[in-house]
Amino acid sequence: MTATSTEPRHWNIGLVGYGEVGRILAEDLRKQDVKIAAYDIKLRSDQAGGALRDHAATHGVALTTSHADLAAQSDFIVSAVTASQAVPVAEACAPAVKQGAWFLDFNSASPGAKQRAAALIDGKGGRYVEGAVMTSIPPYRINVPLLLGGAGAATLAPLLVELGFDAKVASQELGVASAVKMCRSVMIKGMEATVIEAFTTARAYGVEDAVLASLKETFPGIDWEKQGAYFFQRVIEHGRRRSEEVREVAETVREAGLAPWSAQGTAERQAFIADLADEGLFGAKGTAAFARSADWRVEADRILGAVKRKG
Structure with missing residues (x-):
């Protein structure tokens, strides 16, 4: 056939x-x-x-x-x-x-x-x-x-x-469907990286509850606890693949004639989490240990601990 x-x-x-x-x-x-x-x-x-x-x-x-x-x-x-x-x-x-x-x-x-x-x-x-x-x-x-x-x-x-x-x-x-996907990813993958950076930093200063309350007031349709947990999980599990995807997103932005400042930063944050996962920070190498924890704070604390150890 x-x-x-x-x-x-x-x-x-x-x-x-x-x-x-x-x-x-x-x-x-x-x-x-x-x-x-x-x-x-x-x-x-x-x-x-x-x-x-x-x-x-x-x-x-x-x-x-x-x-x-x-x-x-x-x-x-x-x-x-x-x-x-x-x-x-x-x-x-x-x-x-x-x-x-x-x-x-x-x-x-x-x-x-x-x-x-x-x-x-x-x-x-x-x-x-x-x-x-x-x-x-x-x-x-x-x-x-x-x-x-x-x-x-x-x-x-x-x-x-x-x-x-x-x-x-x-x-x-050719390229139109990919352009739709890539432009969407500037937002979606960028939100993942932004949430991880914002929530982890808020955790470091002990203000995470106040930050989440403020976000809920501004965007009442989003369950920020649930969404934050999901973003942490997906990036910890698939950060390497995601960082490569966002480098392609950055290339798409370049092809349009713009400097991909946001996409480049997103790629770096995704790769940073992937590096920590490869080192076994979130459990055995190659596993998605976060799937066993429903609280993003556990993973934020691990990230902060790793940053402190690395100086």
Whole structure:
């Protein structure tokens, strides 16, 4: 069955990146008995790769040995890696991509990066479509709001809907969907970094209750305790990926001719938290220890303690 089939449940689907996003998509697609293969560079690691292999075995996902191996057998490829790897993944898959195979770029990369990746895939006979994921995936899973862009977007959109995606066409012009995503991320990722910085600093001065009360008065529709806890959790768990995404956001701002002062600061704050997580500050390395604590103050105190120790 080729990627020109109008029956997407008969496709061989390949996932490049078997992290949180890849595993969620695999689970939801396998429930429909769709054939799934996956590749992730972490499969080379005994520790991280073991968990991925266990998940694949549980859900009936075939694991491949390389990008090229995955591309050669896939009618539809989803690239869901870190932002900095969006173009390198397209470059690695392009030589082996099947003629007419779809390549959906899920990555939070700048419009310029998406255009470079598209040239690689389309140049080898594949069909590149950019996908801009418009909110956090876990609550929505495969039904997460998704904007599509590119010449093939209108053709691919209804096929994705058949598979359970909430896909809508943003534009036939590459980069438009990504621009929407990137501009939104200036705000959303910036709010995450701002809340962590503001709440942790307030905690240091012992004024967090007064600050939260003031925020509630100004923005009564937001539960700042709950929202703060969620922002801390997401950044502690995904700060490395988020910092890379925001560097792409900064590049998007540069491409528009502006200096990305806010985006650069957000990227640095996200990376700072990621560094602390990698050092095991929030629990064992590679774990999301915050998920076991509902109080952001616990994590703020750990951050302050680390800052004090580092001088």
